[in-house]
Amino acid sequence: xxxxxxxxxxxxxxxxxxxxxxxxxxxxxxxxxxxxxxxxxxxxxxxxxxxxxxxxxxxxxxxxxxxxxxxxxxxxxxxxxxxxxxxxxx
Numbered sequence: 194x195x196x197x198x199x200x201x202x203x204x205x206x207x208x209x210x211x212x213x214x215x216x217x218x219x220x221x222x223x224x225x226x227x228x229x230x231x232x233x234x235x236x237x238x239x240x241x242x243x244x245x246x247x248x249x250x251x252x253x254x255x256x257x258x259x260x261x262x263x264x265x266x267x268x269x270x271x272x273x274x275x276x277x278x279x280x281x282x283x
Contacts, residue, residue, distance in 0.1 A: 194235060195224040198265045198275075202240065206259035215251055219282050220244040237274040243282040253279055 203222045210217045221244070227237040246252040256279055260266050269275060 194269070195226055195238065198238065198263070198269065199224050199240070201263040201265040202259050205262040206242070206255060209255040209258045209262075213251075213255070215246075215255065216248070217244050217246045217252060217255070221282065235273060237276070238269070240275065240277045241280060242277060243280045245282050249279075249281075 199222050203220070206220065206222075209215075210220070220242070223241045223243070225239045225241075226235040227239075228234070229236045242256055244252065256277060260275075260277060266275060
């Protein structure tokens with residue numbers, strides 16, 4: 194599930210970056226799932242997006258676009274918490 198979410202989100206983010214010719218590079222996405230409940234299941238996902246960018250507002254906007262456009266995010270969001278953190282990379 195995490196791999197599907199990461200791939201879907203990243204492909205949407207790369208498309209958003211490319212369509213705007215945004216000056217964003219070295220994009221990486223790392224996901225961590227929190228397991229709990231009975232029976233055990235993934236209850237939350239943290240997604241850390243790291244990239245080199247100069248315009249933080251644009252980066253956050255493109256991440257939001259990728260979240261809305263990702264079919265896996267749209268499918269999972271009603272069932273569990275998905276938190277996205279954007280960080281400046283090198």
